[in-house]
Amino acid sequence: MIRRGISHTKSLRSTSWCLANRFLTPEDTISNVNSMDKTIENTSVGVNGNRSYSSGGVGLPSYMRAAVFREPNKPLTIEEFQIPRPKAGEVLIKTKAVASDIVSLNAACGVCHSDLHVMKGELPFSSPCVVGHEITGEVVELGPLTDHKLIERYPIGSRVVGAFIMPCGNCSYCSKGHDDLCEDFFAYNRAKGTLYDGETRLFLRDGGKPVFMYSMGGLAEYCVVPVHALTNLPESLPYTESAILGCAVFTAYGAMAHAAEVRPGDSVAVIGVGGVGSR
Numbered sequence: 001m002i003r004r005g006i007s008h009t010k011s012l013r014s015t016s017w018c019l020a021n022r023f024l025t026p027e028d029t030i031s032n033v034n035s036m037d038k039t040i041e042n043t044s045v046g047v048n049g050n051r052s053y054s055s056g057g058v059g060l061p062s063y064m065r066a067a068v069f070r071e072p073n074k075p076l077t078i079e080e081f082q083i084p085r086p087k088a089g090e091v092l093i094k095t096k097a098v099a100s101d102i103v104s105l106n107a108a109c110g111v112c113h114s115d116l117h118v119m120k121g122e123l124p125f126s127s128p129c130v131v132g133h134e135i136t137g138e139v140v141e142l143g144p145l146t147d148h149k150l151i152e153r154y155p156i157g158s159r160v161v162g163a164f165i166m167p168c169g170n171c172s173y174c175s176k177g178h179d180d181l182c183e184d185f186f187a188y189n190r191a192k193g194t195l196y197d198g199e200t201r202l203f204l205r206d207g208g209k210p211v212f213m214y215s216m217g218g219l220a221e222y223c224v225v226p227v228h229a230l231t232n233l234p235e236s237l238p239y240t241e242s243a244i245l246g247c248a249v250f251t252a253y254g255a256m257a258h259a260a261e262v263r264p265g266d267s268v269a270v271i272g273v274g275g276v277g278s279r
Contacts, residue, residue, distance in 0.1 A: 060140065063205050066220030070128045072121025076219070082208065084201035084224045085090075086143035089169070091154060091227050093137040093162070095220060109218040110134030110243040112164070115273060118214060124194035128211050131203055132218030133164035134247045136239045140222070150227045159233040163246040164215050166229035168196050174228070181253075189215060195226065244275075252276045 060083050067076040078106065086092045095109060115131040117123035139158040142151050154160060167179035174182050184196040193212025194200050201224040202211040216223045233242055255276075256262045270277045 060222075064221040066130045066202070066211075066217065067132070067209060068128050069131050069214075072119065076119070076131075080205040081211070081220070082203045082205055083222055086141055086146075086201070086224045087195075087197065088143050088145040089227055090143040090146070090149070090195070090201075090224050091139055091160075091230060092141035092143075093135065093160065093216075093223050093225055094140045095137040095218065095223060097133055109220075110247065112247050114164075125190075125214060126212040128213050129193055130211060130217030130220055130223075131214040132220070132223075133162070133215030134243045134245075135162045135216065135218040135223065135225070136160065136233055136243045136245075137162075142227070144220075148226065153225060154230060154232070159235065159239075160230045161233045161242055161245045162216060162218070162225050163229045163231075165248070166215060166226045168226065169228035179228075187214065195224070202207075210268070228274055248276050 017033075062083060063080050064083055065078050066081050068079045069076055084092065090115065109132045111132070112134055114123065115133070118125045118131055137160060139154050139156055139160055141156070142154065163179075165180050165182060165256045166185055167174045167182040168184035171183040173179070187197060188194050188196050192198065193214065195213065200213050200219075202213055202217055204211060211217075216225045216229070227247075233239070256268075261269070262268055
């Protein structure tokens with residue numbers, strides 16, 4: 001949610017968003033949460049202009065905030081966006097919740113070192129873009145024409161965690177279970193900063209200029225994620241600590257279980273106990 005009087009662009013250093021324990025979490029207070037009078041209809045325009053109804057989406061705000069990368073070695077800026085809309089096979093995730101007049105942490109986005117590589121200009125990527133790919137959150141909308149089995153698996157209100165490599169579920173690698181080699185992810189998202197129809201889901205509030213997506217662009221209040229990149233998050237697991245499951249944790253697990261083939265009872269030496277090695 002957005003305070004009406006907020007500046008459309010603010011330096012990340014001057015906001016009350018803080019980077020602590022690898023998480024960017026909102027600590028801002030909002031005095032007029034209910035003053036947002038524009039909401040999005042529960043419809044989207046389909047092929048040939050026909051309206052196709054999506055699941056959820058009722059009562060969403062018209063705008064959101066996200067952290068935008070524009071130039072290497074410059075602070076991210078907090079900017080206002082139109083609420084992104086999911087297409088077929090995609091889900092809109094709410095990455096934080098508002099309780100009364102105070103923004104309370106109901107989800108999180110971890111900060112991976114690959115995000116920092118982009119921000120330092122060490123990893124070329126299209127800009128401007130929204131970085132962040134270690135997310136947890138709540139399903140608030142499913143795109144039109146999404147398979148009913150997927151809708152049943154992730155109904156509105158589901159607690160979910162996302163994966164930084166977002167498998168399309170259809171390419172030759174995905175069909176063989178090699179989601180980490182998904183052709184569409186690397187051809188579209190990593191190469192072009194879009195989802196798999198070649199388009200971004202992020203558009204600035206003023207003027208509607210498109211902004212690229214690094215994975216799902218998780219450093220935002222809402223983000224669109226391909227449904228195959230999600231899994232359910234049990235109630236017993238907290239949002240904040242679970243945000244790294246889709247990146248740091250499964251990176252460490254993959255190295256341990258598949259490359260090193262570590263088994264219970266083995267003695268191991270971990271070289272480089274950083275964000276991944278410590279998991």
